[in-house]
Amino acid sequence: MMYLKEITATGFKSFADKLSITLDDKVTCIVGPNGSGKSNIVDAVRWVLGEQSVKNLRGDGSMSDVIFAGSKNRKESNVASVSLVFDNRDHYLKIPYTEVSIKRRVYRSGENEYFLNGEKCRLKDITDLFLDSGIGKAAFNIISQGEVQRILSNSPSDRRVVFEEAAGVLKYKKRKEEAMRKLERTRDNLDRVHDIIEELEVQVKPLQEQSIKAKEYLENKKGLDQYEVALLVYDIEEKVQEYDQDKEKIDALSQELLMLSNQSSSRDVKIEEKKKRLLQLEKELDTCNQTLLQLTQEVEKINSQKKLLKERSKYDKNSEMIQQTMRELKEQQGKVQAEVAVLENDIYISQEELNKIRKDSNDCLREIENQNQKKAVIEKEFAYQQKERLKWQQKAELLQQEIDNGGNMPNSVKVILKQSNLKGIHDCLENLIATEDVYTKALEIALASSKHFIVTKTSSDAKEAISYLKQHQLGRATFFPLEVIKPKGIDPDTMSLLKQDPNFIGVFSDLVHFDQQYRNIVLNQLGNVVVARNLDSANHLSQIIHQRYKIITLDGDVVHVGGSMTGGTYYGSKSIITLKQEYQQGIRKITALDQSLMQLTTDLDELNQTIKKLEQKSYAQKASEIALTETLRNRQNQFMDKKNQQEEIIQELNSLKLVEDSALSEEEERIIALYYEKVSEKEKQLALQKSLMKEEEKIKSAIEEEEATDRLHNVTFRSKEQELKDLEIKVSKLDVQLDHMLNTLSRRTRHTHE
Numbered sequence: 001m002m003y004l005k006e007i008t009a010t011g012f013k014s015f016a017d018k019l020s021i022t023l024d025d026k027v028t029c030i031v032g033p034n035g036s037g038k039s040n041i042v043d044a045v046r047w048v049l050g051e052q053s054v055k056n057l058r059g060d061g062s063m064s065d066v067i068f069a070g071s072k073n074r075k076e077s078n079v080a081s082v083s084l085v086f087d088n089r090d091h092y093l094k095i096p097y098t099e100v101s102i103k104r105r106v107y108r109s110g111e112n113e114y115f116l117n118g119e120k121c122r123l124k125d126i127t128d129l130f131l132d133s134g135i136g137k138a139a140f141n142i143i144s145q146g147e148v149q150r151i152l153s154n155s156p157s158d159r160r161v162v163f164e165e166a167a168g169v170l171k172y173k174k175r176k177e178e179a180m181r182k183l184e185r186t187r188d189n190l191d192r193v194h195d196i197i198e199e200l201e202v203q204v205k206p207l208q209e210q211s212i213k214a215k216e217y218l219e220n221k222k223g224l225d226q227y228e229v230a231l232l233v234y235d236i237e238e239k240v241q242e243y244d245q246d247k248e249k250i251d252a253l254s255q256e257l258l259m260l261s262n263q264s265s266s267r268d269v270k271i272e273e274k275k276k277r278l279l280q281l282e283k284e285l286d287t288c289n290q291t292l293l294q295l296t297q298e299v300e301k302i303n304s305q306k307k308l309l310k311e312r313s314k315y316d317k318n319s320e321m322i323q324q325t326m327r328e329l330k331e332q333q334g335k336v337q338a339e340v341a342v343l344e345n346d347i348y349i350s351q352e353e354l355n356k357i358r359k360d361s362n363d364c365l366r367e368i369e370n371q372n373q374k375k376a377v378i379e380k381e382f383a384y385q386q387k388e389r390l391k392w393q394q395k396a397e398l399l400q401q402e403i404d405n406g407g408n409m410p411n412s413v414k415v416i417l418k419q420s421n422l423k424g425i426h427d428c429l430e431n432l433i434a435t436e437d438v439y440t441k442a443l444e445i446a447l448a449s450s451k452h453f454i455v456t457k458t459s460s461d462a463k464e465a466i467s468y469l470k471q472h473q474l475g476r477a478t479f480f481p482l483e484v485i486k487p488k489g490i491d492p493d494t495m496s497l498l499k500q501d502p503n504f505i506g507v508f509s510d511l512v513h514f515d516q517q518y519r520n521i522v523l524n525q526l527g528n529v530v531v532a533r534n535l536d537s538a539n540h541l542s543q544i545i546h547q548r549y550k551i552i553t554l555d556g557d558v559v560h561v562g563g564s565m566t567g568g569t570y571y572g573s574k575s576i577i578t579l580k581q582e583y584q585q586g587i588r589k590i591t592a593l594d595q596s597l598m599q600l601t602t603d604l605d606e607l608n609q610t611i612k613k614l615e616q617k618s619y620a621q622k623a624s625e626i627a628l629t630e631t632l633r634n635r636q637n638q639f640m641d642k643k644n645q646q647e648e649i650i651q652e653l654n655s656l657k658l659v660e661d662s663a664l665s666e667e668e669e670r671i672i673a674l675y676y677e678k679v680s681e682k683e684k685q686l687a688l689q690k691s692l693m694k695e696e697e698k699i700k701s702a703i704e705e706e707e708a709t710d711r712l713h714n715v716t717f718r719s720k721e722q723e724l725k726d727l728e729i730k731v732s733k734l735d736v737q738l739d740h741m742l743n744t745l746s747r748r749t750r751h752t753h754e
Contacts, residue, residue, distance in 0.1 A: 002092035004045075005099070006085035011077035012047070013040045016068045044082045048104045049130065050123050064108050081105040083115075093129060102126055131174065213473070232745050236738065243734045246727050253724040260717045264710060271706045278699045285692045292689060295682040297644060302675040304648065336646045343639040350632040357628060361621040368614045375607045382600045389593040390729060394736045396586035399579055412475035413452050416465050424461025426518075429453050429480065430577050433522065435512045438554060439531070440581040445556040446508055446529050451577065453478045455521060480521050487523030490530070494545050498530060501544060503537035506530075508552070535559075535567060 007021040014037050021030075021041070032038050043057050047066060051057060059065035070076030083103035086093065093100055103115040114121050116129070413428055426432070430451035435443050444451065454477055456462045462479035469477060490498070490507060498504045505511070508526035530551040532538040538551040538559040547563040557567035 002086055002088050002090060004084060005087045007041065007044065007082070008085075009041075009044050009080075009082045011068045011080040012044050012082050013037075013066055013068065013080075015040065015044075016071075016074050016077065045084060048082045048084050048102055050104075050127055062110055063106055063112070064110055066106065067108065078108050079105060095129065100129075102129075210473070229745065232741060236741050236745065239734055239738050239741065243731060243738065246731050246734065250724060250727050250731065253720055253727065257717065257720050257724060260713060260720065264713055264717065267706055267710050267713070271703055271710070274699050274703050274706070278696065278703065281692055281696045281699065285689065285696060288685060288689045288692055292682065292685045295678055295685055297640075299675065299678045299682055301644065301648060301651075302678060332649055336642055336649065340639065340642045340646060343635055343642060347632065347635050347639060350628060350635060354625065354628045354632055357621055357625045361618060361625060364614055364618045364621060368611060368618065371607055371611045371614065375604065375611065378600055378603055378607065382597065382604065385593050385597055385600065387728065387732065389590060389597065391732050391736060392586050392589045392593065394733055396583055396590060398736065398740050399583040399586060409452055410475065410477070412469055412477045413454060415472075415474050416454055416469070416477055419465075419468065422461070422465050422468060424457030425465065426455040426457070426482075429455060429521065429525070432518050433512050433514050433577075434580070437581055437585065439508075439511050440577055441556045442531060442552050442554050443508070443512065444577050445558060446526060446552050447577075450478070450525055453480050455480045455482065455518060457481070458483050480524075482517065482521070485521050485524050487520045488527040489523060490528055490549060494548060497544055498541065501541060503532050503540055504530065505532060505554075535565070539565075 004023050006023065007019075009015045009019045010017075012019075030038055030041065039058070043051075043066075047057060052063075054061065054063055054065060057066060067080040068074075068077040081103065083101060086100045086102075087098075088095065088100045089098045091098075097117060101115075101117050103118075105113040105115075112123075114123055114126060116125060409428065416422065416425060417427065419425070428451070429447065432455060433443070433447075454462075454465065456465065456479050459481040462481050465477070465479060469475060495507075508529040508531050509523050511531060512522065512526065514522050528549050530538075530541060530545075530549055532541055532551050532553050534553050534555065535557045538553050538557065541551050542559045542563060547559075547561060550561055551559040555567075557565065559565050
């Protein structure tokens with residue numbers, strides 16, 4: 001006969017230490033004073049057999065009340081465990097074991113565990129095992145204090161349950177009730193199946209027609225896609241051919257401009273050499289003129305001496321007139337000598353001033369050259385940044401066009417958003433959310449297909465839009481009615497764990513920007529999505545929170561609920577979120593370039609003002625230099641005149657002395673010989689002057705021809721340079737267009753293969 005063989009309890013109610021009670025044929029009952037724990041043994045047996053009512057176990061709140069609560073000298077337990085061992089040698093219990101052990105364990109968290117012969121099982125398995133055996137949580141074999149009176153006072157139906165279990169028919173009654181419930185559910189399912197069949201029979205014919213149209217549409221769309229791809233390939237080939245031709249033109253123009261530049265440099269060298277020669281000729285001619293002027297003055301002076309000697313020869317050497325003339329000449333000599341000294345000082349001062357002006361003028365010219373070099377560098381940078389801005393502007397315009405066209409948004413969504421007669425349509429979700437660039441890829445992965453879900457004001461608005469799609473056979477779309485969607489979030493305990501970890505960036509709903517009227521929808525999609533830096537961080541966080549929430553990294557890798565992972569390279573076509581991010585990057589780049597160009601323009605204006613002031617200063621210095629040069633030349637001429645006058649006085653005094661000394665005839669012969677010698681030198685100098693002037697005219701004419709040719713070539717050079725610039729802009733536009741067309745071709749090719 002089957003009987004209870006052993007009871008073992010640990011941490012159950014008052015049994016802090018392990019309690020083991022062996023029941024054999026010698027044990028009749030367990031006795032003891034009040035409070036010794038007799039009822040706790042009955043409660044332990046009832047609890048193991050599946051009692052779920054804390055009240056029946058004489059507890060207050062939760063099932064954790066059965067765990068030993070501690071005392072003054074003992075700490076509380078964290079787990080309670082009770083096991084029963086039955087002798088089943090007669091196989092009273094329908095199980096192929098001679099000894100049956102059942103065990104129940106409960107933790108402070110409220111989690112229960114059941115064991116059958118040491119293996120984890122369900123409570124239902126234990127209940128089914130002891131059904132109709134007389135052993136159970138409410139069986140007649142377990143009667144607590146006051147239970148006899150309660151059974152006698154129960155209604156006949158309640159007492160009948162006890163009698164049926166004692167008679168062994170309760171098991172079959174339970175099975176009958178379960179079978180009847182299954183039959184009822186089966187009838188309900190059959191009724192629903194018949195209803196569905198009837199409904200589908202009504203829809204079969206329209207669906208068959210729609211299927212034919214859908215197949216026809218897919219065939220036509222496939223053909224259209226092929227034609228569009230072929231047309232796109234043709235357009236790309238034409239653009240590539242045009243691009244190559246323009247690149248060849250650019251190379252040819254660059255070579256031509258290089259050749260023109262070299263020719264211009266060669267002409268500049270020739271002009272510079274001719275100008276140097278001209279400057280040398282001017283110096284030689286100036287020297288020649290000075291020599292010629294000096295010879296002319298000497299010839300005139302000697303001629304005057306010759307005439308004077310002829311006049312003096314008429315005087316008597318003792319004549320009073322000679323004495324008087326000598327006195328006047330000496331007085332005149334002293335006066336001229338004083339004037340010569342003054343002129344020498346004035347010439348020295350003017351020369352110093354002229355040297356200083358020339359030095360300042362040279363410094364100013366060097367500064368102008370430096371400023372012009374800086375200007376050339378800034379102009380080159382300005383041209384480069386203008387070209388960059390044009391490229392970014394074109395890219396931004398193409399991105400804006402793609403955004404306006406809806407990017408990779410399904411056609412059904414585009415149609416709904418464009419229908420002004422539909423009420424309550426807000427926008428698709430991706431157009432209502434924005435975030436920083438660093439979170440863009442993660443946001444696109446986090447939203448997935450829901451980024452194309454349409455937000456409506458009410459459910460009625462969504463139904464109306466769905467009816468419109470069905471009526472016009474435009475495809476399918478998903479809607480988010482504002483009044484229906486409920487927010488999702490992360491429980492406070494998990495949130496507290498996440499905030500303590502440095503790998504945690506935030507909850508995605510806190511990292512996006514949106515209008516508060518869409519808060520429930522954003523929280524529904526992103527309120528329970530955790531953001532981490534990388535996949536290692538995401539796995540770490542997932543372990544901490546026991547894989548309860550989805551975690552996404554900045555690179556778009558995902559650790560799902562339960563621990564599964566998704567990652568790798570994402571080849572999907574660009575969504576509105578990505579397009580907007582790239583567009584904003586382009587706008588920021590254009591703004592930065594505009595600011596830089598504005599600064600460069602300011603710098604150029606300042607340089608132009610500086611160069612203008614320096615040129616005005618240089619012009620004033622040149623004017624001062626010319627004026628000082630003219631003043632110096634006048635003073636030098638006056639000085640020469642006074643020196644000549646001084647020489648004439650000296651010579652006249654000498655001739656008068658010769659008259660006195662009777663040596664006039666010899667001096668006259670010497671003067672005549674010197675005169676003709678100087679006349680001969682003058683004639684030679686005149687011939688040299690004529691030769692230099694002829695060469696000067698020839699070089700000036702050659703310089704004018706070279707400069708005219710250079711001006712003509714400069715016009716050609718600027719024209720070619722402008723043509724090159726236009727071609728480079730055109731090639732830049734073609735480059736952007738080709739990138740866009742190739743991306744479009746890649747997307748369409750992938751969609752076609754898919």
